Amino acid sequence: MEKRRLGQTDMYVNMIGLGCMGLSHASGTPLPKEEALQVLKEAHRIGYDLYDTAECYTGVYPDGSISNNEEIVGEAIKDFRDDIVLCTKFGVMHKGDHLEFDSSPQKIRESIEGSLKRLQTDHIDIYYQHRIDPQVEPEVVAGVMKDLIQEGKIKAWGISEVNEDYLRRAHAICPVTVIQNRYSMMARWHEHLIDVCQELGITYIAFSPLANGALTGAYHSQADFKGDQQDFRRNMPQYSQTGMIKTNALLEVISQVAKKYHATNAQISLAWMLHKFPHLIPIPGSRKIDRLSSNFQAGNIQLLETDIQMIDHQLEQMEFEVFGGH
Template sequence: MRERVLGQRGLAVSALGYGAMGISLAYGPSDENEAIATIRRAHELGVTFFDTAELYGRGENERIVGAALAPVRDEVVLATKFGFDFTGTRASRFDSRPERIREVVDNSLRYLGVDVIDVLYQHRVDPAVPIEDVAGTVQELVAAGKARYFGLSEAGPNTVRRAHAVHPVSVLQTEYSLFERDVEVLLPVLRELGIGFVAYSPLGRGFLTGQAKPGAEYDSTDMRSFDARFQPGNYDKNLEATERLAELAAAKGATVAQLALAWLLAQGDDIVPIPGTRNVRRLEENVAAADLTLDSSDLARIAEILPHGGYGARYPETLQPSWD
């Protein structure tokens, strides 16, 4: 698989990465052995960028990812995240105090079974901690050899600029897909500063696989059971759009998921989607999207079908990130 370079400090990763959240969180029960087999198959197919976080099972997800990739540690880029409060004592639900960041990083190193974290993200902006303090702490961790690159997730332009002024930010990670387009307002700032972009949920929480069901048909532990895009009204409009996209994909000998990932790759060489799956067959389908080329007429047709994204908010109002 071709590589892409994110940021100006030499972070080189595969054009498509792998998001591991669904192994431990948000999409119902999973099987650890199947998850490990899927991660290892991703590496066999050329994926070198693997994304996890403290939040995903409080170390369980990191442990699985680390165990799966231990035999090929030197061939992959491991990303993890800090920033959530699990004590229930912080009103914002976030915790990026310097002492907490250091604690989480030490835990993540142990769970992953590695000596250094390749990409260390702040998972969500903590309104109670100046971003300069966060960036300064990450800078200390980089100097100590515990992390290599600094990333932010769901941060707005002012926050990105302030962090970048303290320690170079290599990547911003935020939801981006044919269904979710709000992040496009941030891309000019990232390109001005030379910061790469990592797109999570690039398949619209699975809607853009062509296998979506109404929200009520998902397990209660699956976030799609309450995701607005899967609810009556929105679901029907999104389904119609997906069916039209599937027709275009079929004409190119591709699936709708491959079309959606190829569209993201076509938005810039500084963008890397990280689709997640627990299924080897679905993984192989996703990886093949890296070889799908869309021409100007394909992109124009996609724009006609979904000019502004899908229908329904990506998070309930109480969980919506606010960008500053």
């Protein structure tokens, strides 16, 4: 599989990365620890070499104990730490039903030490600001990142859910290697940033590239998730009654292409963005090893330009109800 460069660094990874969040957070009751460890280890055997986590990815096991994603990732990767690019994030805290942001220099310093300990490593390959903190200027955050790089605690940094102005200001102080914003066939409002990334030599990491599972075709309504209060998808608009009508219209288009390539809907969705943007890397996640393997193989599918153009033409005529929509 083709390797893609992360920004202007010497780090190269396979075209499909691994989003680890769902093992512990937002996709229902956390997967039992031993099962999660097995998934992460098997992902390495499949070929995944970019692992993405965050300090705020936590969930509650049935016995009331906490599942910490960083701790699970750290334990899983011990035997192959040097084979992968390890990414984590700072700056977000879950407070009940809302998020709080803190990217103050003091908080960043506290966060990096906590993440290093939980991940059982002496450095983070890519350290993300998880969300913009309106109380802290980008130049301040970038200055701390520059110091952390010089200290050897991180190799490079990135910003998640960034806008163009913030990105340019931060990049001028300490070069940004990657950004991580939502992107999928159903969530295309950040496409202008893909062009900005190409201009600046930054890699675009696409989170939720399958629209929180909607593009797999495996789910049919919000009722699929209602039984688990820790599954954020239970209230996502793409799974509402009207949202599913629009989602299914797109799935019909994708399915036509998938049959041609003997591929899954998810594989076509991933291959589509990979072939449109050579400096983009999607990071789908799953708790199922067979789906991880299938997603990874999307990097080997060579779509014809005519198929990409057909999909794009259909997308231009569609509107979606999707989580995170603008």
